[in-house]
Amino acid sequence: MTESVVLETRELTVQFGGLLALCDVSIDCHRGQLTGLIGPNGAGKTTLIDAVTGFVRATGQVFLEGEEISALPPHRRAHRGLTRTWQSMELFDDISVRANLEVASRRLTFAGGLRDFFGGRRVVDERARWALEVLDLMDVAERKPRELSQGQRKLVGVARALAGGPNLLLLDEPAAGLDQTATVRLASQLRGLIDLGHTILLVDHDMSLVLRVCERIHVIEFGRLIASGTPEEIRADSVVIRAYLGSSGSRA
């Protein structure tokens, strides 16, 4: 059982000044599964991702493939196979889509640097190339991210994380700002990645998307984990409904 756990957090707590942004959150992601993390706006979803990837100071522990990574800086966590996307994408706007991916897929080596300086035309890195193909971005590989549509930019963000060769892919609100058709397309692409054997933690506030595509779901509210389970269990959970619609007072 344990070897199937890719990511595990134990009592992760984040404090901003007087505000408790995350309180004792323990979640896990299993290999080959699409795990969902949902919660209303401001519930602490992004804070959780930041804590897992090392961008905010947190107490508690984070394990990746059974090894504790709580003390590592962000880029070392990325090297270990923990890659993420950002809510506002944060693409590198000055370089091509291909280069965006290669920043994540290639390592900086002295020999490679010299080859770049003196060797003429470059060959696209294998992993970057694969990520471009999987997400159907080959046609725009040499374009700059800002020339692309919103949906394509989202995909570039996912592709960049994929190119990093992840053990676990953390997706922060990939559907935000997408229209209905683009969301449906994204959902099927995510399922496609799972079929290829990837493990994904999908963070979103869009209930319908998460309920539709995830195998397991964690729900947080006010920085605390309030429910975990399958989509069916979550759908029927009165605490979750309350969190989403306010008090369920008048009708149950």
Add this chain to the structure above:
Amino acid sequence: MILGIGAGAIIAALGIGLVLTYRSSGVINFAVGAVATYSAYVYSSLRTAGTYPIPPLPNPLAIAGGPSLPTSVRFGSSVAETPAIAMALATAALIGLLLHLLVFRPLRYAPVLGKIVAAIGVMIVLQSVVLLRFGAQARQVEAILPTTPVRAFGATVPADRFVLLGLVSVTTAVLWLVFKYTRFGIATRAAAENERSVTLLGFSADWQAGTNWVLACTLAGLVGILVVPITGLTPNLLTLLVIPALGAALLGGFSSFVIAAGAGVGFGMVESLLLIMQQRLAWMPKLDLVDALPFIVIALAMIMRGRALPSRGAVQTRNLPDAYASGMSFRAFIVLVLCVVAAAIFLPFDFRNGVTVSLIGAILCLSLVVVTGFVGQISLAQMALAGIAAFGIGSFVQNAGLPFALGFVLAVVAAVGFGLVVALPSLRTRGANLAIITLASAVAIQYLLFERTGWFGVSALGRKSVPPPEILGLYFGPSTRFPIGDSKIPQPGFGIFVVLVTAACCLVVTALRRSHLGERMLAVRANEHAAAAAGVNVRVIKLTAFGIAAGLAGAAGALRAVQLGTYSPGSFDVLASVSLLVVAYLGGISTVSGALVAGSLFTQGFWTVVTDRFTNFGTYQTYVLGLALLVTLVTVPEGLDAYHREVGRALKRRWRRPEPPAVVHEKP
């Protein structure tokens, strides 16, 4: 110690002005000292000659050699003290208003770099106006404050020092009260936190910023007028006091008036204390500790505070200019290099010199392209790093007798070493903060190294020399006779060497931009967090960039040394460092072609020579350059290079040339 009160009061007042402007508009007003200087000159000319100078030029048509226009208004032979003060203060207030309306309001959403460059541009414009208008020689100004000697703590000090101190204390107290208790002050503090929310409450953040600009400039003007009777009036004195004032403001986190004022006064006192100790105590090192004080204090402040300046909650910000990869083919590049070599041989001597100066300038700008254009870190120390190499090559070749090539390489290596040290703060801080720290490093390098004798300093005579360069028995100094062309100096040999070094530097930076390392640098520039999440070690990238940039600056510095033959610290001083950023930004800070454009704009560079031939524009070079910078910043925030690109694209469209085909991937 009491003797330092006067200087301390000035630094404190300028520091308060810096804090005031930063809190209300997020601009670090490097020009605050220059505003004080200009107001003082206005006052002095009203008092001594009864004339009010009409800014900005002695004669606006002088550039084209046209007829003279009235350049000042006369009020009899002299204006009385009170109206003269009033008019000078009104001038300072007007400068503040114009700066807000014409420069900094349009730049509200500009990146930090744009604002810093604009503030430096304003400083350069004001300073060149002062030089053109009033000349460089010092003036004496009649005292305004009482100068009766007062005995205090065992020293005799004129009373005006205490009046100044009192004035600064009162101003600080008033500002503190205003910001604490009035609705205006509270709203200004609120706007610094979140502009949009203040607007929702019915405040105009714009109006607030304008008011504070006027206040800060009037305060600076007042200090200028009151202080020059003590210090004497020179174009540089007050302008450069902005550096310790920046230190004081930084200590106060650019938000506390009280700490900034206290630190300013403290600076003055410690300064005079150090002077006295150096005179009395034989064992005290005779360092220019006094001048390096700002650096030491800023370094301490950084360690103590260790956090970035509070960033303003502005609505949105624009990005740095695009860093295009060069589209030029290698063949075209070789042709271009050959053309420039030909120019360096066959052009008349003054053009030959202009080309050399411009190319060395271009290498300097390339160093900023790497560190600022590619990685987004603002460095105001590149000229100081060039100076390290310049003084280094003098020591290595002239004094130690090493061969030229080895000396050149060692000088560049030394510059890289210092560059890495200067880069260390960039690991913890960025933006405006880093700019101030690198500026302080430049000050420290200038006073602790260049102006003292030593490996990276002057020789006993206050200068340094380097012999004509020689590689494998081939001499190519600026005055070594070259087989082709006329006999005037500079001879083409050295020019050709400079062309080749510049070409190599251009190739390196172009290759860097295209390489994977360059892509990682641009990733860091776009977003440090996202880059780290993609596995980029941000620290390594920053240090690498600073190292490469320092190497480029070092190469330029060594070339400059050879070109000058004999040189003094003035060629590599803080003002030169600061101007370098301005010129580089004007040309285009993110591209190789931008650096070349910027190089041509250097003083005594190519454009100076061209315009000198046809107009008497040369004297106005700095002034026009500063103005051009401000206009460019406001209209084309990306710099001239981006503008040329736009024009080029428009022309292309008109000629209906097909777009170049997209790059095709090789299948592995």
Add this chain to the structure above:
Amino acid sequence: MSQRILDFQDVDAGYGGVAVVRNLTLFVDAGEVVALIGPNGAGKTTTLMTVSGFAEVLRGTVRVLGRPLPKLRRAHLIGRWGVHHVPEQRGIFYGLTVEENLRLATRHGRVDLDRAASYFPVLESLMSRRAGLLSGGEQQMLALGRALLSEPRLLMVDEMSLGLAPIICEELLPIVRRMADETGAGVLIVEQHADLALEQADRAYLLSHGDLVFDGPASTLRDDRGFLDATYLGLGGGEESAP
């Protein structure tokens, strides 16, 4: 008939020329509480930002107290007309004390403490505390107290429940209702937590993906949960949601 405070007629509004809300017709009268609800990304916040001058009107007309909106550059004027907008992040200044925050909203800088305390007794003991050190609920009370002291004709509250426990919202919403009743201000509240808002509102507008899908009495939506759940949870055409 009571005065019309806010009036949208066939409005497309958004940012950078791209419409986020389309074809919106909406009004708020003096003394009534109107709820603007809908799932995330529906365009609720954009609607409020349009009134405050931070989003562009691309088509149609928006009138506040009978006046057309000023240009973007002069957005601060809208605040002076008596429109008070409590934005999503509450718009309070963490570096200022509670009292300083309240003073910013008053016309002459005098804080009518009694008045604020009559609605929010907690604030009285917190006057000299920095707003950044308040709890989430206290911050929201401060934001609403500031709104009260500005004596608004139109009060807009964006996502009051954000980051707050539902129980606190349940306390705060009736106070907003009371402000509308006692001062005669028109109130427009934006909420994701629909049930809370609907309990206090007179009328409601339901937005989904930028389009108005319902407008009418709040009680209608209160009674038709199936419609609301379907819109929120995106359960499709209603076949999965029990009627």
